[in-house]
Amino acid sequence: MNLGQLGSFLFDQPLLALTIAAILLAVGAGMLGASRPRLGQALRNIGYLGMVAALLLTVAELAGHNSRSEAALWLDRTRPAETVGRETVVAMRADGHFWVEAQLNGQPVEFLIDTGATYTGVSRRVAERVGVQPDADDRGMILETANGSIVARRGTADSLKFGGIEAHALTIAIGPDNEVDTNVIGMNLLSQLAAWRVEGNRLILTPKGR
Template sequence: MNLDELTGFLIGQPLLSLTIAAILLAVAAGMIAAGNPRLGRIMRNCAYLGLIAALLLTVAELAGHNGRSEAALWLDATRPAEIVGKETVVAMRADGHFWVEAQLNGEPVEFLIDTGATYTGVSQRVAQRVGIQPDPEDRGMILETANGSIVARRGTADSLGFGGIEANALTVAIGPDTEVDTNVIGMNLLSQLAAWRVEGNRLILTPKTPSPRT
């Protein structure tokens, strides 16, 4: 391998290049330290930082290839929905589900879009934060969740919106904090749409066209 080929190979392998450069810098620091301790110490610290950066970038790269890892889920944060034409697009996260950052009564809340849930649901803590009070006349309802059956109270959200989707006066199930760790957007919102479908790693939601005013 000649010099040009080696250079091209290293350019195509930035993590390897960073690791080699850090090792060479550490070796040079050891050689210089005897004559110039201060410069040697600076070079050695820079070499350590380079090795740490290479390690962190390697972990991030491995996490990206392993979509189910905890690191991948941490790196793949929930994002706001994207508006494409008249449709709202929600990207699938690394865990294989569709999460979206929505505005609930004007406050940001992370939701899992769950087509198997009858109602949109939040924890009691989130309900208090956004100003949703349980209906005083509601005696509660039993909901089936991933953690089993829970008793939830009905409340009403003034607004819930994300992308081009907006729902008003939406019934919300409020569950106990000890039993609800995921806020969900359920079919009582999705059924208000004109259509929704999954294409590859995208959930595409189409709002209903408002009726023309007379």
């Protein structure tokens, strides 16, 4: 391998290049320390920091490839949906579920897309933040959640948007804060679509034609 090939290889492997550079810097600092101790100590500290950075980046990269690790779940985050033509694509997160950042009454809200949920639902705290009030004549309804049965109130959202999907005058189930820790998009929105399907790690939603 000549120098050009070595340079190309290291360019494609930035973590390896960082590790090698940090080690060489630390070794060089040790050799320089006898004649110029302050400079040697400074270079040695930089080399150590480079090695620590390379180690942390390596751990993060490994965690990202291991979708079941706690680190991968921590590093993962909910993203806005992607629009491809008429279709809206939601990527699967590391926990195996489809999450999306949507606009509820113009305010950002993180939702889990749950095909097992009858209604789109939010906590009371989120409902108050986005201006969704319980209907005056609503007496509440019983909903089954992962934590058991809860009593929710019906409200109406002016709009819910993500990607190319828009719903207006959408019924929202407002649950108690201490019993609702996940906002969900349910079948009362998904049933308004022309189609939805899962392909690999992507949820693809198609709105009805206008």
